[in-house]
Amino acid sequence: MKILITGVSGMLGSNLQKVLSEDNCVFSTGNSNFPEEPENYMAFDLKSNSYDKLIKWSNPDLIILSGALTNGNYCNENPTEAMDVNGLSVSKFINATDKKVKIIYISTDAVFSSKTHLAKENDCVSPESVYGKSKELGEFFLNQSHREFCIIRTTIVGLNTNSRKTSFLEWIVNSAKNNEAINLFNDVTFTPISIWDFTEEIKHLISLENLPKETLHIAGNEIVTKYEFGDQLLKNLQIDRTSIRKGSITEFKDRAKRCTDQTLNVDYYQGKFNRTLPNIKKTITSIKHHYHEAHKIR
Numbered sequence: 001m002k003i004l005i006t007g008v009s010g011m012l013g014s015n016l017q018k019v020l021s022e023d024n025c026v027f028s029t030g031n032s033n034f035p036e037e038p039e040n041y042m043a044f045d046l047k048s049n050s051y052d053k054l055i056k057w058s059n060p061d062l063i064i065l066s067g068a069l070t071n072g073n074y075c076n077e078n079p080t081e082a083m084d085v086n087g088l089s090v091s092k093f094i095n096a097t098d099k100k101v102k103i104i105y106i107s108t109d110a111v112f113s114s115k116t117h118l119a120k121e122n123d124c125v126s127p128e129s130v131y132g133k134s135k136e137l138g139e140f141f142l143n144q145s146h147r148e149f150c151i152i153r154t155t156i157v158g159l160n161t162n163s164r165k166t167s168f169l170e171w172i173v174n175s176a177k178n179n180e181a182i183n184l185f186n187d188v189t190f191t192p193i194s195i196w197d198f199t200e201e202i203k204h205l206i207s208l209e210n211l212p213k214e215t216l217h218i219a220g221n222e223i224v225t226k227y228e229f230g231d232q233l234l235k236n237l238q239i240d241r242t243s244i245r246k247g248s249i250t251e252f253k254d255r256a257k258r259c260t261d262q263t264l265n266v267d268y269y270q271g272k273f274n275r276t277l278p279n280i281k282k283t284i285t286s287i288k289h290h291y292h293e294a295h296k297i298r
């Protein structure tokens with residue numbers, strides 16, 4: 001299958017590119033060139049008015065939309081750009097491609113409000129941030145289309161291939177190694193899944209004869225606070241934990257609003273597709289394996 005993946009200069013996209021290239025012909029794109037960029041990579045700005053060049057070049061059967069502006073503060077300060085890159089781009093891909101081209105859209109827990117605990121696929125969305133609203137817009141366009149599609153809401157953690165980037169996980173590890181004190185929220189809960197386990201689920205979905213034309217929640221199946229996650233991560237990597245402290249989201253009043261409850265309910269996906277999603281132990285094991293393998297933390 002010919003697959004076009006967006007966001008390949010980012011954390012998830014780079015891993016999707018690596019793994020899916022084993023069995024497919026993958027073309028990839030991101031907003032910038034980077035030292036570790038793979039073959040068949042083209043820098044392309046999703047704010048462009050015409051996507052013809054990108055589609056002609058890659059001629060995909062399936063597009064995986066992982067590219068997005070993911071910095072909540074930046075989205076808040078630049079709402080028009082966030083809506084364009086994260087939301088409108090979906091409409092542009094639909095208009096630029098033939099009806100038979102399938103689309104997978106990576107969405108987020110941020111489409112829900114803090115009042116929704118363990119959000120289910122059919123719970124009402126009510127984003128509290130510009131980032132969440134922009135992803136809701138992307139979902140809207142795909143739901144209105146007549147495509148074979150799948151919208152996947154998730155909460156991912158992982159390492160970057162792009163040496164110019166730092167993920168949440170890398171920030172925790174680097175800070176601890178450098179003995180820099182950081183506060184991790186002990187009043188924000190989430191259900192993280194590693195990018196490696198998540199990619200296995202994408203592999204499973206694209207192996208099906210047809211994509212399920214629906215929204216799925218694919219995340220970890222266990223709830224932790226951000227602090228508990230950092231604490232368990234460092235403990236398992238045998239890195240000194242004294243520099244991480246329990247913090248509260250209420251201390252960060254000037255930041256973009258972020259939900260205190262970011263948990264997703266994964267029962268529907270696990271039941272329908274007979275898949276077992278990872279608990280926190282498995283997620284940390286997966287991170288540990290890739291951390292040691294890649295020696296990637298900078």
Ligand SMILES: NC(=O)c1ccc[n+]([C@@H]2O[C@H](COP(=O)([O-])OP(=O)(O)OC[C@H]3O[C@@H](n4cnc5c(N)ncnc54)[C@H](OP(=O)(O)O)[C@@H]3O)[C@@H](O)[C@H]2O)c1
Binds near residue numbers: 044
């Ligand atoms: N990370 C999370 O916690 C999380 C949680 C839930 C859902 N998600 C979703 O998962 C997906 C992947 O997230 P991630 O963490 O891998 O993101 P990331 O590391 O921030 O990467 C974002 C990617 O999008 C690209 N991008 C940004 N603006 C663009 C533009 N104008 N034109 C073209 N490409 C552009 C970036 O390109 P450059 O770097 O070259 O600018 C980069 O390749 C996103 O759709 C995100 O909404 C992420």
